[in-house]
Amino acid sequence: MLKGKFPLNKFEAIPTPFYYYNMELLKKTLENVTMEACKKDFHIHYAVKANANPRILSTIAQFGLGADCVSGGEIQAALNAGFPNNKIVFAGVGKADWEINLGLDNHIFCFNVESAAELEVLNDLAEAKHVIADIALRINPEIDAHTHAKITTGMKENKFGINLSQLGDVIKLTENLHNVNLIGIHYHIGSQITDMAAFRNLVIRVNEIQDELEARGIIVANLNFGGGLGISYEHPNHLAIPAFDDYFSVFNKLLERRPGQKIHFEPGRSIVAQCGSLISKVLYVKEGETKKFCILDAGFTDLIRPAMYGAYHRIENISSDDIINIYDVVGPICESSDVFGTNIELNKTRRGDIVAIRSAGAYGEIMASQYNCRKLPQAYFSDTI
Numbered sequence: 001m002l003k004g005k006f007p008l009n010k011f012e013a014i015p016t017p018f019y020y021y022n023m024e025l026l027k028k029t030l031e032n033v034t035m036e037a038c039k040k041d042f043h044i045h046y047a048v049k050a051n052a053n054p055r056i057l058s059t060i061a062q063f064g065l066g067a068d069c070v071s072g073g074e075i076q077a078a079l080n081a082g083f084p085n086n087k088i089v090f091a092g093v094g095k096a097d098w099e100i101n102l103g104l105d106n107h108i109f110c111f112n113v114e115s116a117a118e119l120e121v122l123n124d125l126a127e128a129k130h131v132i133a134d135i136a137l138r139i140n141p142e143i144d145a146h147t148h149a150k151i152t153t154g155m156k157e158n159k160f161g162i163n164l165s166q167l168g169d170v171i172k173l174t175e176n177l178h179n180v181n182l183i184g185i186h187y188h189i190g191s192q193i194t195d196m197a198a199f200r201n202l203v204i205r206v207n208e209i210q211d212e213l214e215a216r217g218i219i220v221a222n223l224n225f226g227g228g229l230g231i232s233y234e235h236p237n238h239l240a241i242p243a244f245d246d247y248f249s250v251f252n253k254l255l256e257r258r259p260g261q262k263i264h265f266e267p268g269r270s271i272v273a274q275c276g277s278l279i280s281k282v283l284y285v286k287e288g289e290t291k292k293f294c295i296l297d298a299g300f301t302d303l304i305r306p307a308m309y310g311a312y313h314r315i316e317n318i319s320s321d322d323i324i325n326i327y328d329v330v331g332p333i334c335e336s337s338d339v340f341g342t343n344i345e346l347n348k349t350r351r352g353d354i355v356a357i358r359s360a361g362a363y364g365e366i367m368a369s370q371y372n373c374r375k376l377p378q379a380y381f382s383d384t385i
């Protein structure tokens, strides 16, 4: 059923490993997310960190989305891809001076500020350029995202955002600084969140924070809820497009939106994950005493999520129709964590078979490294292959 989805004959001529992007699926996903956001008058800034491949970025820009950047490099990549400067937000707990200056020079929409110390530096740099920087304060709402500890961001012990107890002082500071202008509040509680209850809890907390701010005479023009919507790594075919309608409905129903207030989101994974697969060749099948190893030419240098987070990615042998066998699917890197999956059901696998590792469009190619002096994986696209 799946095999028809990949142009196997074309893959056989391309040096592996490489990333393959299904551009039709990316466009369908973008049509869906923009339609659902438009219904509720929500603004979307794609989180560039998930995948900054220039073709992927320019396709996303063509659908009218803004960009969420966390570095000067990402701001430049977003501008190069055609994202309008006035739809770029810049977040990050450690913005360097040159990165702030790049944002100021390009008059980006908003700096998402994460500390009082950063606020003062931003104010000084803006003053030196005789400009006023629009800012949102990133608040740590202390909401548990119930996701992997390494991708949880909204708890007290995380390095991100301003703690609720310090918010009053930071707002006072903002009022005393003349080259920053408070236009919003920013939240982001984590990534790969599949339980809508976490987002419901976030909105309930945001309503409380809005009430407290309003009691002090502060109503911000923008609320930004960050990213985090999860995808189905188990069923990349049946659930290829995430349920953006259900996700946005949580915010639409529960949020006590103030008149004229603009609502923003920063999805990354939910837009690009399912359109990408890592394509690899089987180098060897090694019969161990208790296990069969399927040794690929792709390793954690090409896709680090299984090694780094213990993440599950569906693996398919797209060359074989033979009976199912059980394998540990591993890479060639000299580290025991270079494992894509243990006890994986694959059609009987032989040297030279092509294997697809699915749902790799987000945090795949962009997190690749050259460890072991390996080459970075190249990208191929369904419409130009």
Ligand code: LLP
Pocket: 047, 049, 050, 068, 091, 151, 153, 188, 190, 191, 192, 226, 227, 228, 229, 266, 267, 268, 269, 270, 305, 309, 362, 363
């Ligand atoms: N906004 C902010 C402030 C973020 O920190 C992130 C992700 C996003 C938006 C986008 O979140 P998404 O919609 O993609 O969940 N490398 C990890 C994920 C790290 C996410 C970091 N921040 C992984 O492979 O799972």
